[in-house]
Amino acid sequence: MRNGSSVPLRVRRLGLHTQKQAVAVMRTDCHVCRSEGLSARSQLVISTADRSIQAELLQVESALLAENQIGLSEAAWTLLGVGEGDEVRIGHAFPPSSLRHVRARLFGSRFSRADLDDIIRDVIAGRYTDVHLSSFLTATAAAPLDEQETISLTGAMMSAGDRLEWGEQVVVDKHCIGGLPGNRTTPIVVAIVAACGLMMPKTSSRAITSPAGTADTMETMTDVELDISRIRRVVEEEGGCIVWGGAVHLSPADDVFVRIERELDIDVEGQMIASVLSKKVAAGSSHVVIDIPVGPTAKIRDTRTADALAARMEAIGQHFGLFVSCIQTDGSQPVGRGIGPALEAYDVMAVLSNETDAPEDLRARAVRLAGLVLEMGGAAAKGVGPALALQTLRSGKAWEKFQRICEAQGGMRTPPRSRHQFVVEAAAGGVVSALDNRAIARVARLAGAPRSAAAGIRMLVRLDETVERGQPLLQIHAETAGELGYAHEFAERSAPLVRLK
C-alpha cells in the first residue's frame, strides 16, 4: 500500500453500519478524489501516521460532508482507530498481488504454501473485496484443494492468528462438521469431559449455513466473547469452557470466509478442513474427536464420502501433531427438538439436568461422543468411555459442571422465548418417511435464526412416527411477524419439510 495523497483530509464518523466492510464516503467534487483518480466503488487506502486500512469508496453529491472531509463507516472508524476530525491521507489501493495465485489456480496450477500465506495475509488485511473472496472460495470448490494444499492452507490460516498453550500434555476437543440441524452435543460433551477431569477448552464457531452454531446457542445462556486471559481463568478454574473462537483470533481469516460461504450457501471441503484444524491446533489441542453426520440430506450424503473426509482430516491432523479421530453418526433427521440458538439451548439444558422428557437422541449422541473423548484422552479405558459419560450425566455432575462453566464465563442466563409462532399441521394422516434437513434449516434461517436468538423451528415428530391429519408436525418460531410470514411462505412454496407416506 502507498502512504496516500499529499493533501490531508479530516475524518468524520458517519454512524454508518456496513458489517465488517470498511467504507469511506467522499464528495463527488472532492479534489483529492480527482487528483488520485478515485471514483465510486474504487478501493482506497486510508492512512494515519501509524495505521493503514483498505476501504471501499462511495461518493455523495450533497453537502453531507465539508470540502476536506472524509466520512467513515463504523468498521473503518474502528479499524483505523481515529478520533473525530483527525487527519488522514488517502491513495489508490494496489490490487492485491496474491490474486494472481487465484487466477493461476483457475487455469490449472496448484497453490503452494507461500501462495496461501500471501492470500491469507491479504484477506486479513481487508485487501480482498467480496468479488475476490468469492472467486477464491469458488475456485477451491470447483477444483478441490488436494492434501498438500489443504495442509498449506491449514498452516497459513493458523500462522495468521494467535496460538494458545495450556501447559498440559493432553488437551481434548471435539468438532462436528455440521449439516444436521439441532445437533448441539458440544455443551453436553464439554460438561461431561471436564467433570471427569480432562482439560477441554472449547472454542466454537457461529453458524455458517445452519440456523445455529454452538457459539450462537451458548450465547443465549452465558457470555461467549471472552478474551484470552479470561478464557485461561475459566479453564484453570473449571477445566473447560465453551466460547466463541472468533473473539480470540485463532484463525482470523475464517470469519471472513464464513460470511462469503454463507452468502453462497456452500461449504468448501478444503477450506472447511483447514478452518477446523487450524483452530484446533492454534487452540492448543492434542486430541480431537470429529462427528461426521451422514444422511441423504445432511452435509455428507454417503459413507464413502465420509470415509474419504475422515482419512483426509486424520492425515492432516497428524502433519500438525494433532490426534484426530472421526466417527460417523446418523444424519437422517434433525437431532433433539429445537433448531435455532435458544430452542437448542433448552434441549441442552433438558439433557444435562436429566429432565424426564429430554430428547433421547441428543443424549445418546452426546454420551457416545463424550465416551470417545474420554477414551482418547486417557480418562477411560478402551470401550468404557460411554458408560463413564452416562454415569457422569446421570449423577448430575455434568449439569453442575455446566452451570459452573457458565458462571465462570460471565453468569448463567435464561434463553429468550420467541414472540411469534406458527404451527405446521399434517395435511393428511400417514407415517413420517423423510425429513429434509436442508429445507428445515432453510426455514429456520428465514425465520431469523441465528441472528434472532429465539427464532427457529421446534420439531414435533420424528422418522417412522404415525401421525393423524391435522396433527402438528413442527412449529416455526420468530421474533418478528415479518420473519414468521417470510419463513412460513417459503415453507409452503418449497418441497415438504416432513414427508408422509
Place this chain on the structure above:
Amino acid sequence: MRNGSSVPLRVRRLGLHTQKQAVAVMRTDCHVCRSEGLSARSQLVISTADRSIQAELLQVESALLAENQIGLSEAAWTLLGVGEGDEVRIGHAFPPSSLRHVRARLFGSRFSRADLDDIIRDVIAGRYTDVHLSSFLTATAAAPLDEQETISLTGAMMSAGDRLEWGEQVVVDKHCIGGLPGNRTTPIVVAIVAACGLMMPKTSSRAITSPAGTADTMETMTDVELDISRIRRVVEEEGGCIVWGGAVHLSPADDVFVRIERELDIDVEGQMIASVLSKKVAAGSSHVVIDIPVGPTAKIRDTRTADALAARMEAIGQHFGLFVSCIQTDGSQPVGRGIGPALEAYDVMAVLSNETDAPEDLRARAVRLAGLVLEMGGAAAKGVGPALALQTLRSGKAWEKFQRICEAQGGMRTPPRSRHQFVVEAAAGGVVSALDNRAIARVARLAGAPRSAAAGIRMLVRLDETVERGQPLLQIHAETAGELGYAHEFAERSAPLVRLK
C-alpha cells in the same frame, strides 16, 4: 420477490454514487427493519405500486434520515423511477433461486438452457450480489463451459436483450478478442467497408481488462451512446456506425459480467464467446470476421488454443445462423503507438488520413481484416479484398466516410491530450527482444485508462529495434499527478515492460 412490508416509507434521494449497485440506507432504529429482520448488508426488495427493485441495505445511526424515511442511492433512485417523498414498501429479498444451478455445477453437473435462462434473468434483475456474480464467473473459469453450455448461454444472453433487424441479407461485422494493447482496427475497418457499400452497423464494448475498448476510443472523437432509432438513422445514411453496444441493451447481462471480470482481471472463455456472439446475433449481423491475436503475452498464447477457440466460435455461430470466420494475427507486441482511448484515436486518424508517419502495423492489420470482411460480404472476389481495402484507404474515401459517420453520430471532436507525462528510458543499450503486453496494459490502466480518456502509454520502440542507453522507450500519460505516480511506481516494481538484450 415479495411486495414488501405493510408499513410504507418515504424515499429520499441521497445523491449517493455507487456505480450500478442499488443501495438503500435506513436508520438502525427503524421499526420496519426490525419487524422485517433486516440488518446492514441484507438484500431487500423495494416496491412502488408498479415497480420492484433489489438493493443492498446500509444503516445509519445519525439523524440523516427521519423515522419513516428510506435513503436511495442514485442507481436505486433511477431504477425505481420515484420522486422525492414517494411511498415505497420494503421486504426481505428471497435469495436468487437460480443460485442452486451454480452450486450444482460446482459439484459436477452441467448448465441446461433453462438453468442459464434463470441465471441471466436474475442477473439482469439485480438479484445477484457481487459474491454471487463472482462465483458464477469463477465456476465457469475453473470448469469451462462446454459447447452445448456455451450455445445455451449465448441464447440466454441474447434472449434477454433487444434485437435489431436491418432488412438486408448481408450485414457484416468484425470483432477482436482482445489482449493486444493498441489493436484499434475497428474504426478503420468500418470506414473502409462502409465506403465500399456494405452495411456494417458496429456495436462495440468498453474495455474489460484492457486500457481501452473501441467504444472508449470512439468516444474521444464522437458520441457513442446512441439509442436504437438514432443508430438506424446513422446506418441508413452512412451504411455504418461505431457505437457502444451497452446503450442499446443487446445483451444487458454482459455489462454486469464485465464489471466483475474487470475486478478479477480475468476473461472467461465461455462467457466471452457468449458475450460476443449474443451481441452479434442480436445486432442483426449475418457475417462476422474475428481477429485472434496470438503471442506469448497476448490473451491467446499459442496457435492450438487459437484453433480450438476459432472452431468453437464458428460452430456456435452456425447454430445461430451467423457465418463466423476467424483469423489469427501477430500478438507479440502492441499495435500502433498509442495505448489508451485518446492515444489510440490519434493513431486511427493518422492511418485514415494517410499521414506520412501513421503506424504501418495498424494500417496493415486493418487492411487485412477489411479485405476479409469485403470478401465475406461479397463486395470483393476471393483474394482481392485487401487490395480493394488499401485502395479505399489510399484514395481518402475511408477517411471521408469516417468523418461522415462521426458527424452523423453527433459531431466529430478532437481527442483530449494528457496533462502529465513521464518518459521511461533505456537503462542500457541493446536490442528490443520482448514487449510484455500484459504489463504494458496494466501500467496504462494504472495511469487512468480507460476512465481518464487521455491517459495511457505511447510506445516509442518496437521489437528488434536497437536502442541506446538513455533512449526513450515509452511515455506514460495521465490526467492527474497521483495516477502518473502510481503507474510509474508500479512500472518500476514490475518485470520490465520492454526487455533488451
